[in-house]
Amino acid sequence: MTSSQPPTFWQGPLPDASPPAGMAMYQLPTGTYSTRAAFAVTGGSFRDKRRFAATAVLITHPAGDLLIDAGFGEHVGEHMAMLARIERAPHEQGETVAQQLDAAGYDRSRLLGVLVTHVHWDHVSGLDSLRVPVWINDRERRYAADDSHGAVFRAVSKGLQVHEYALDGPPYLGFPASYDVHGDGSVVVALAGGHTDGSVVVFVTLPSGDRYAFIGDLTWQMDGITRGAERPWLLRRVADVDAETVRTGLGRSIALSRLMQIVPAHDVGAYGAIPALPSPFPNPGR
Template sequence: MTIAPPDFWSGPLPAAAPPEDMALHRLPTGTYRTRAAFAVTGGAFRDVREFAATAVLISHPGGDLLIDAGFGAGVAEHVRMLARFERAPFTLGRTAAQQLEDVGHDRARLRGVLVTHTHWDHVSGLDSLRVPIWITGEERRYAATDSHGAVFRSVSKGLEMHEYGFDGPAHLGFPASSDVHGDGSVVVVPAGGHTHGSVVVFVTLPTGERYAFIGDLTWQSEGITRGAQRPWLMRRVADVDAATVRLGLQRVVALSRVMRIVPAHDLHAYDSIPLLATRQTRAGA
């Protein structure tokens, strides 16, 4: 099943004044495997997809943030906490915490992890980061009781919760917003449906390039390129409100001609974002 063809965004884009030393980097922490037939409507059973578990570092003079946390050191234990049918073969790389250490990142600059939602493959790495969690009240309540919040409840114990709301205006087709730095460079909007408090994070770079990190509105790029939803069974299992997911997906597909749309689990959606360089590379070795 595909969504209706969108009316592509043709109006002006929201004003943004990102500082010149703002930057974006990807921190791939591993992958897990699933059949395309379970990932996207029209996917082939013989097509095996490597789902990304990638954190994204937003460096900003007002303080750095990670979008999601990827896999943590305890990911094997976290997978065992899932229902048996949800478990998948996985490969763990270096955690986000290890990659930050590799480049000598000043942890005092890291304000926290802004989670797109609290499913295991987005929050496992909190076990290694141990920094504040940026989360909406609605998502915090969801994670406190839903069976899919078990890993989050485990890895978030003892961590500070930075709960935020949406007191800003409508933004790029979404009804409300939260401007993290007040300069339009990082704007969060509510995009529930996959979970009750899922969000989309819009990032504007000094170059003028724009990104939308859409979490799990769709798992793969076909959700953007041809409007393909999750298969019916997976919508029943994975989404709390499939109709609301469909609405959010329509909104981001409409933006796909004016910015890069990044589904959290599509490996190649991150290709335009540089890796976090090693200390040796940064020193010119």
């Protein structure tokens, strides 16, 4: 996906969005796994142990709710055993998204599905207990079908409905193509690529005016945003299909960091401003 054209970093005003009054957003942490900072970001220390988040985000909207990613599932241990040995890490498992939703009394009939930022195991494991439609674009679906890193996704998505959306909208905040989920600018999916063929950034605008960019694995930690630190060379070779496209996506994200909250998927602290799921959950119409 590398282009000969110079990358575009956003400098203009933010696009209009009209999030409805009933829209909200919540974090659902499902566990963590540990690695050394030296394996997470260039310049990281071997003495610095990082807890990688496996957190899903619920976006409620009058037109239907969506999860961004699925976190750890009920069988996460089995999923981790499917990985290459070098990719396994000590982990702590919390309650799954399904368990958290049910404990809060959330009406699951409101859930349109899980919009995956990409199909790597730590983003999709929780599909094993959610059993809801998977929202995915064609590029990522083909990557999931063919790449060894799609093995867990292929297992947990078996028998699930697939909602394939088209990234046929205009460029968005410097990213080359987009999809406006509800048509009101409140949830916009933009093609990032690079980490996987069809990996995406999910932009969310809340009624308060607060904006978030869930950038998946363009960087694993906030160091990538605050000091422009890429993954170490070896990890770029292992984890990314196109390191140059990841570098461009990271630059685009850094340019946006003065305008919105950037959330790398695996940085525990990046979720701090997002409220936890309330219990009992205020299901509309009940």
